Amino acid sequence: MSTASYVQQNGHDLSTLLSTLALIAASAIVLYIISIFKTAFFGPLSHFPGPRLRAISKLPGIYTSVKGREAITRVALHDRYGPMVRVNPNELSYSGGAEAWAAIYGSRKQDDRPHKDPMFYVVGVNGVPDLSSADFSTHTRQRKILSLSFSDKSLRDFEPIIRSWAVKMVKKLSNKHGTSIDMMTYLNCTTFDIMGDLTFNEDLKMLENEELSHWVKTIFGGFKAGTFWRGIRQLSTFSDWTVRKLLFGSKKVRLMHPVDVRAWSKADESSVGSETTATALSGMTYLLHLPKNKTSLESLKEDVRGSFTGIQDMTFENLARLKCLQAVIQESLRIYPPIRKTFDQNGGSTTSDTGTIILMQWSRFQSVLRIVLGRFDLLPNMTLFNLLITHVQSLAYHEMRFLLASLVLNFDIELLRPTEDWLDQETHILWEKKPLMCVLRRAEALD
Numbered sequence: 001m002s003t004a005s006y007v008q009q010n011g012h013d014l015s016t017l018l019s020t021l022a023l024i025a026a027s028a029i030v031l032y033i034i035s036i037f038k039t040a041f042f043g044p045l046s047h048f049p050g051p052r053l054r055a056i057s058k059l060p061g062i063y064t065s066v067k068g069r070e071a072i073t074r075v076a077l078h079d080r081y082g083p084m085v086r087v088n089p090n091e092l093s094y095s096g097g098a099e100a101w102a103a104i105y106g107s108r109k110q111d112d113r114p115h116k117d118p119m120f121y122v123v124g125v126n127g128v129p130d131l132s133s134a135d136f137s138t139h140t141r142q143r144k145i146l147s148l149s150f151s152d153k154s155l156r157d158f159e160p161i162i163r164s165w166a167v168k169m170v171k172k173l174s175n176k177h178g179t180s181i182d183m184m185t186y187l188n189c190t191t192f193d194i195m196g197d198l199t200f201n202e203d204l205k206m207l208e209n210e211e212l213s214h215w216v217k218t219i220f221g222g223f224k225a226g227t228f229w230r231g232i233r234q235l236s237t238f239s240d241w242t243v244r245k246l247l248f249g250s251k252k253v254r255l256m257h258p259v260d261v262r263a264w265s266k267a268d269e270s271s272v273g274s275e276t277t278a279t280a281l282s283g284m285t286y287l288l289h290l291p292k293n294k295t296s297l298e299s300l301k302e303d304v305r306g307s308f309t310g311i312q313d314m315t316f317e318n319l320a321r322l323k324c325l326q327a328v329i330q331e332s333l334r335i336y337p338p339i340r341k342t343f344d345q346n347g348g349s350t351t352s353d354t355g356t357i358i359l360m361q362w363s364r365f366q367s368v369l370r371i372v373l374g375r376f377d378l379l380p381n382m383t384l385f386n387l388l389i390t391h392v393q394s395l396a397y398h399e400m401r402f403l404l405a406s407l408v409l410n411f412d413i414e415l416l417r418p419t420e421d422w423l424d425q426e427t428h429i430l431w432e433k434k435p436l437m438c439v440l441r442r443a444e445a446l447d
Helices: 003-042 052-056 059-066 070-081 098-105 136-150 152-174 183-200 214-235 237-248 251-255 261-288 291-305 316-320 323-335 361-365 384-388 391-410
Strands: 084-088 091-094 180-182 356-359 411-415 426-428 430-432 437-442
Touching: 003 052, 052 059, 052 084, 059 070, 059 214, 070 084, 070 091, 136 152, 152 183, 152 316, 152 391, 180 183, 183 261, 183 391, 214 237, 214 426, 214 430, 261 291, 261 323, 261 391, 261 430, 291 323, 291 391, 316 391, 323 391, 391 411
Parallel strands: 091 356
Antiparallel strands: 084 091, 180 437, 411 437, 426 430
């Protein structure tokens, strides 16, 4: 065979191969587009209201999540489309209150429950599910073991420790009389030190140093990075596999960033509950001192200052009996929940087996920013927070009551920028809070 004939034949074969590959690629693209429109307009979630673009593509949801604006966007979507909104091709967002909580997260037969979304509940690098990522049977077993540490008797044993930290916080803040401080930082330092004391019998020295430790700041940064990588994983099956196997599962990547395991473990364990408690207290401080809530603040001051002469008089039991204090906490959690949404669930009898279910508690309760102390007495069916309470959250409630009552008893607080919308925050699983600048003055009755 001549050279010319060989080149001509191989050129024809190459052309045929390229044409075949182009046809396969075009067919794959057409099939992909068909599957997108089939899911969007004929899939199991097609009858739910929501933006057409979000029914077709995950990109709008991924973009707003990575930018930290998904919480704000969800409120607008629920305002426009109602309590059930389709926010992604296979994802529903609910803001239906107690009924939705019972349907999605209530006690049911194990086979009938929605299962945890593996895209959200990431298993650690050791491959062993923890309390949050474990399946329901494993979670029940683990929680039963841990619940012994949060029995009523154990909680009473924690009382002197929390009281001592309330005293330390007040002493530290008393040195800042009349000066501008970031209350959010002091509340974060206090709650992290409390959890460190309860968990390891030693604090993390954050309140003493008046700043968060390096490891805690790293954990906060990890939440933001986690939102980004979760967005990448949601793009496609390939991107999900790449991130999980080549990044999260890579020993080489982990060895590139060696850590002090003991310090990291202490900071990581202390972060459970500490950050959300501090977030809730920061929100309460901000909301109470808005001009529109002056009446509620005065009622709380009268209630607390009329009941105690000092922190030494406070106990879990008598703080829990203060109706005004409890109402302020409940109202603040309604307006500004420490976590904007519940954890993602897949399937179950409430939707199709392919849908992800999210309950947006901020969308449900954020509509009215005024603290109304009688709201929960007037609305007995508002059982959201009763559904939320667990053994650990009972401890968080005790901690919030102690710290908030200590602040109200000892200080008159003034917001430096009361007209600024402090609640306008980005969210990356947790709220990315701005500094809460205040001036504290000793309460006149105590001077």
